[in-house]
Amino acid sequence: MQDTDPAAIFRQEATELVAAIEAGLLDLEKRTDDRALIDAVFRDLHTVKGSGAMFGHAEVAAFVHEFETAFDRIRRGEARVVPSVIAVSLKACDQILNLLTDPKEAVAKSEAILAELAATVGDGGAGTPSDGPSEGMRVTFHLPVDALRLGHNPALLLDELSALAPSSRVRALTEGIPPLDALDPTDCRMGFVVELHGAVDRAAVEGVFLFFDDGLSLAIEPLVEAAAAPSSDPDAAPAEAAPAAKAPAAAPAQGNTPDTMRVATERLDELMDRVGELVIAEARLSALAHQLREPHLMAVAEDIQRLAAGLRDSTMSMRMVPIGSITGRFRRLARDLSDRLGKPIRFETEGEETELDKTVIEILADPLVHIVRNAADHGLEGPDVRRAAGKAEAGTIRLTAEYSGAEVLIRVKDDGRGLDPRKIRARAVERGLIAEDSQLAEADLFRLVLAPGFSTAENVTDLSGRGVGMDVVKRTIDGLRGQIELASEPGHGTTVTLRLPLTLAIIDGLLVEIGGEHYTIPLAAVEECVELPDQFAAGTGSSSFLNIRGALVPFLRLRTLFSVDTPPVAFQKVVVVASGGARVGLVVDRIVANNQTVIKQLSRLHAGLDGFSGATILGDGTVALIVDVPQLVALGRAAGERRAAEGGRAERQWLDRAA
Incomplete structure (x- = not known):
């Protein structure tokens, strides 16, 4: 039965939005002045807040409201994006997830996180001053043509704009409305001019149109300047408006946006099972047709074979997911490890569009966490050691994915100290894994690190060193009918390659x-x-x-x-x-x-x-x-x-x- 529980749907969508917020924050750390990124994070926060209130998650809505308020200072240019702001914002993302899973236990931490967030944003220093309240504004806008079809209501926007000022006046712009015989009632062809009298904050006006991008024409100008150059035609739109919050853009082509819908994973699994049974039945039919040599039966068998192959390909394509869907968590992991270990770490990805079966992707996440963690803890040296070795102070962990025939190759490569064959051999002899006089190739020595309980770490930390990571990775990859390969060069790093089948079905x-x-x-x-x-x-x-x-x-x-x-x-x-x-x-x-x-x-x-x-x-x-x-x-x-x-x-x- 299809899951129609609104709370479950909200939790799923909120989790995806939080992941998008986290990815935006990590990108923002590198591009601190990217206005599009700031607006995207703010929009996602606004959506989580509104959805939380709608579905009765008061704790989530209240927390995200304060989070949004603090982040709004960055959006309005009153604070800068600095590492401390990103760090506490990521902590706030974690708190949203905690409130979704266990609100009673998590709510106690909300106040401390919000206080830290407010203080950090407040200490972020003034950025470029934003336009403060002015004595009146004229707002001229045309919504995208498909705004009505997408569920937007111009009347609500007008009410929201009017509420920003002590008094206001609204005038419709009708010159864009076609003749009645050519009019599509679902098209939004009317524009509006809203005059806001009194103290008005420009950022608040821009915020009303936060959820519009392509196709929106918006111009905002001080009312005093607008009055100084009146239009000769009272019904005409104002001429070239002064600074525009969003440049006019052509309306997007209709019908090009693909429709999507959510389908439970269990239903896809069931569909794949049914297709598998159909393929077996089709093979039986083909074998019977060739055995009997009856032309009409052979023709039907060929048609069924063609249709079954098409259905198989379509079903498998629905289950394919880009590996980029899980790389976001590794970016966050690398950042957290960098702070905990005191090592500057640069995490890079390539081939994020490479697709794997959804089941493989889900199972693959934990093994990759182990591998990235080992690369950061054991592989990469500290900044002092790297400088002494003539390396860049920041270590690099690179995750790549590519197709290779019927397999997908996923590599995690670091530029750290590499594996030491002599130390691995000594520890293997000590553990009784090999005889002291045994002669092993270097590749075989490296495979010993996959043995249960094997570790060459001198000290056990809360991250690694107990030898319970790579053997778990090996068991998981074996369960996926995959293989692990290790390559290393002392002083230059280690590469872990996972060979995985495209599909398990x-x-x-x-x-x-x-x-x-x-x-x-x-x-x-x-x-x-x-x-x-x-x-x-x-x-x-x-x-x-x-x-x-x-x-x-x-x-x-x-x-x-x-x-x-x-x-x-x-x-x-x-x-x-x-x-x-x-x-x-x-x-x-x-x-x-x-x-x-x-x-x-x-x-x-x-x-x-x-x-x-x-x-x-x-x-x-x-x-x-x-x-x-x-x-x-x-x-x-x-x-x-x-x-x-x-x-x-x-x-x-x-x-x-x-x-």
Whole structure:
């Protein structure tokens, strides 16, 4: 059932507005004189206050009213934006959320935060003096053409303007009204001139039109100046008005603004489940049609297949969310960590438009918090150490996201001290994770930091050092069928790369056969398919190399990996797949077809199977395991490294090219 609880709807919208306010404050810290940002923050505060009062959240409305009043001093130019103002404003944002979740407990802190906010804004120093009260103003305005359709009421605006002065006079401007046969009653074509007599604050007049942007024509001039140059036509709009609060702008094109509506996540999940069942049913229908060879049935099956594919793509697109939707919290986190650790930190992002399944985004937030926190606490040095090393005093943490075939790569990179392989090795030996005489590659040493309880921190702090962060990250990423890669250079920083699937629901797959059993390879990871050369057909080893157009590509015999006892077919095929910049060939008996693959999670009994990321149900009702391409590519690289260590010149050449 759809959730129509007004209080729940308000809490959701208020939470989104607070996130927008927080993002605006963080941007404002870098662009302190950006008037558009100041107005945007003020508008969001005004909306939260009004909605809170409307839905009975008196504590929220009262708190935000005082917050808005303090911030209005900045909007009117009576105070400057300084770091202390941003800090206490962010604290006030947290208090709004606390009032939404537990008003009885949180209300006790409101007075202290508001007092600090008022004092900080008051101490912010006078900025550019704002226009104070003047003896009368003439306000001339034309609302956007679509103002009525968007729910605005010009009469209410006129009442609000008239209330600003002891007396006022309103005159309509009718020259923009078309003939009756061309008139659209939903268009706002009438303008107004409002003369305000007495002491009037210009900022208060501008505030009446706070929620109008494009399409608003507004001119404000002192009434004395207006009277000095009367118009010869009493019904005409005043000529070129003096300073305008908003420059006249062309009315926005009608019909270009997309309509949106809120849909509960549970409904999207249910829709995706139904589409998954439809895809399975469509596969069964297609299999039956090809079996019977009845032309009319095959035609219907093709239509159903096309419609199911379109519905699948549309449903998946509705679930896709840009990663930028969660990067705001990391900007705030980096700022708070900078204050707590006494380290100047610059947080940067790239690729915020990269989209992932909503479920993946929600689960991904906490692991990224751990990674950013570790980068700030363990990775970045203090300002004195950085200066001594010839680095910029402020450390940089950079979060990037990009597509890579069927995966999304999310990287968190810092320019700090980097990982120390010797310290990691010593701590691993001390913990009994490796033998003292073991020889591990640097990449394998770095992976040890993902072990439960592993930490090289000298001191335990309230942020990190207990070794309970990265192992949680690894478990979470494993649960998403993803992988973690670590790269580091001592003195130059560390990069943590998360490889994640685009979606957890439905993918295009390449159905292959090995020893009479069917398996699915994600189609987005497939680069090409070639026939296995005769000289390799009778081989029994698990891996070797192919020369594909001058490039050496290692290949894995899946028959050997999957312990298939039946003899191989006469003409085996090699499916070349790619992951993380490396290519590996997978030798299969037969390539069956492309199909839409509904991903089903493996049971707990089978969850530990290496080389598989899930399973799917085929059209004939049988189950096909889904091959874990990144894991097999890593296995192919490892096999190549072993052969290179044994002295294979070709393998060494391939490894050099792959690096």
